[in-house]
Amino acid sequence: MRPMAAGFVAPAIPGFGHRGVDRGRDPVEMADMSNRANAADDVDDRNSEAELRNWLLRETPHYDPATDLVVATVEGSMVAYAWVDWVDTTDGLREYRLGGCVDTAWRRRGIGRWLVRWGEARATELARARAADAGGRGLVLGTWTPEQRVGKRALFEQEGYRIVRWFHEMARYDLQAVELPPLPAGIEVRVPSADEIRTVYDADVEAFRDHWGGFDSSDEAYASFLNDPNLDRNLWVVAWAGDEVAGASINAISAAENAAREQPRGWLESVFVRRPWRGQGLASALVARSLERLAAAGMASAVLGVDSENPTGALRVYEKNGFVVERRAAAYRKPLVLG
Known part of the structure; x- marks a missing residue:
């Protein structure tokens, strides 16, 4: 040190x-x-x-x-x-x-x-x-x-330090009777193969360049993503337009978190739609199918995080799909002055 x-x-x-x-x-x-x-x-x-x-x-x-x-x-x-x-x-x-x-x-x-x-x-x-x-x-x-x-x-x-942004943690408490909106024309949903995980990851990185904040997209960060003990691509809902990723919901279940809860819940850790496929209802279709998938995995509820000022209308999409704001988190900043 x-x-x-x-x-x-x-x-x-x-x-x-x-x-x-x-x-x-x-x-x-x-x-x-x-x-x-x-x-x-x-x-x-x-x-x-x-x-x-x-x-x-x-x-x-x-x-x-x-x-x-x-x-x-x-x-x-x-x-x-x-x-x-x-x-x-x-x-x-x-x-x-x-x-x-x-x-x-x-x-x-x-x-x-x-x-x-x-x-x-x-x-x-x-x-x-x-x-x-x-x-x-x-x-x-x-x-x-x-x-x-x-x-x-x-x-x-x-x-x-001062607050510069608020984020919402949103939950849906009932995963029964989920209505599945139709997929846009030319879109199919399927689980990615092991060889396609990087393709989905890169699409996620690309989509979130439109969002506030920052992230490490290095190869080393990707290796850490692959090594996450909660990684289970069978929980993912990925929308494909041919061999291109149009959007996805990368879902996960935390065994450590659920061990401390009375009822298990799953996470929609990253929901994204790439620019060419926005405005067609794909985000709602991904969210609904994620709820269905988490319910099939035995989850009683679902949770996700969202920027309160998300520029793509994600907050409205989640509310439409039965999510409510449960908690908030704050991003703080202050200038770094090099003397």
Whole structure:
């Protein structure tokens, strides 16, 4: 782990320290810590060790866990962790994104603030090192949080971050008697073969270039997508126009999340229609068929996330298909100034 910037002040906790990640041992404890924090904050998300290992220990051009992930300790025991990655956003910025988790037993002790400042220091190092390839983009720091995680929201607002976007988590509670709209002419729905997964993934990346935010579409990020323990292409609903992907709903079931719920639910993780096929009712057809597929897999309800200012009318499509807003999450940003 690279040293902290000069003058970086640690919390006034005896025995406080920090180190790099132990790839063999830490993911188990990180997943447990994250799940306990989510339960305490009334956040539904849960992660297995395998899931956390797949996304937090992956190496991509935008993130290196050897330098961009820190573990905070007290007397050698993990009490928190944090990470920084970056993306070039569709609104013309380069965003350095901060994330992390503090053990519920160690909250309100200054550790969260230390993690934020560690993240900002690391983001500043990265931004300076990558200044030549930023292409004149404005630099910002960012984070994302469920609305009900009030401690994190208060912390980031105290550190100068402001809400720039709201996202809705929408749910449909009844998967029975789903009406299936007809498919547009020339469109068929079928499960992709293993060899067609990349084709669907690339179509998803293309479609979401019209949406707010940013994402890592590197080959390494795709490898992480393939390694997701919840990946099951048999749950996907993919619309084909010949051998072209017109749109899809990439659906998934989280065993870790459902283990903590009374009734199992499935996710419509990414619903998209490519530009040539928009405005023909294809999105509604994909959503309805996804509900049918999740019901057949034994799910009692379905959930998805959507940008509250989605430019393609997705919110109306989901409401038409019986979804209601259940939770909200906020995207925060503040300028990153290189002194």
